[in-house]
Amino acid sequence: xxxxxxxxxxxxxxxxxxxxxxxxxxxxxxxxxxxxxxxxxxxxxxxxxxxxxxxxxxxxxxxxxxxxxxxxxxxxxxxxxxxxxxxxxxxxxxxxxxxxxxxxxxxx
Amino acid sequence: xxxxxxxxxxxxxxxxxxxxxxxxxxxxxxxxxxxxxxxxxxxxxxxxxxxxxxxxxxxxxxxxxxxxxxxxxxxxxxxxxxxxxxxxxxxxxxxxxxxxxxxxxxxxxxxxxxxxx
Numbered sequence: 001x002x003x004x005x006x007x008x009x010x011x012x013x014x015x016x017x018x019x020x021x022x023x024x025x026x027x028x029x030x031x032x033x034x035x036x037x038x039x040x041x042x043x044x045x046x047x048x049x050x051x052x053x054x055x056x057x058x059x060x061x062x063x064x065x066x067x068x069x070x071x072x073x074x075x076x077x078x079x080x081x082x083x084x085x086x087x088x089x090x091x092x093x094x095x096x097x098x099x100x101x102x103x104x105x106x107x108x
Numbered sequence: 109x110x111x112x113x114x115x116x117x118x119x120x121x122x123x124x125x126x127x128x129x130x131x132x133x134x135x136x137x138x139x140x141x142x143x144x145x146x147x148x149x150x151x152x153x154x155x156x157x158x159x160x161x162x163x164x165x166x167x168x169x170x171x172x173x174x175x176x177x178x179x180x181x182x183x184x185x186x187x188x189x190x191x192x193x194x195x196x197x198x199x200x201x202x203x204x205x206x207x208x209x210x211x212x213x214x215x216x217x218x219x220x221x222x223x224x225x
Binding site: 034036038041042043044045046049087094095096097098099100101 | 142144215218221
């Protein structure tokens with residue numbers, strides 16, 4: 001079973017920041033937080049991951065709370081192409097178990 | 109970046125026939141690959157772990173005799189859906205890591221949409 005809880009859907013205006021929350025209250029010390037997204041009818045795409053510290057790459061930023069029980073994925077300037085289902089996954093193995101994710105709709 | 113390719117991207121087959129789906133790591137070697145299935149409007153469900161040179165490990169509830177997995181080389185894993193039925197119609201996706209799984213990203217194929225008629 002997935003170890004994360006995400007809102008089923010969110011909307012965001014194009015050009016604005018999209019902040020996608022994820023709760024993982026049962027996370028253990030050696031489990032990473034991964035974010036993937038899936039655009040309709042495609043395979044998932046890696047976005048970012050982290051353990052304790054906040055992380056940033058060319059796609060997004062990941063903010064992990066100090067107690068590690070929740071995190072937020074930030075897309076700083078959402079575009080229409082960012083419309084997708086976003087999955088937050090907590091794991092320390094090679095098996096990625098996907099939850100239901102958040103369907104992000106970016107509108108003009 | 110690393111690329112994982114699936115073939116075919118779409119396939120339609122008659123009920124009772126078998127269908128083979130290929131998953132290739134194009135620019136890296138993968139000792140382990142993963143197969144997922146996704147029904148419409150649902151999340152990805154892990155079916156099995158494909159291990160190069162050894163038997164696949166299936167998740168609970170997945171019939172190993174129905175979903176045959178062969179990982180004969182470090183760049184190729186195949187999933188064969190045997191005696192397909194309409195309820196096997198789904199989106200099948202594979203993934204692989206370029207190295208050890210911890211603290212790294214998985215690369216996914218583009219998926220294969222199987223329709224059994």
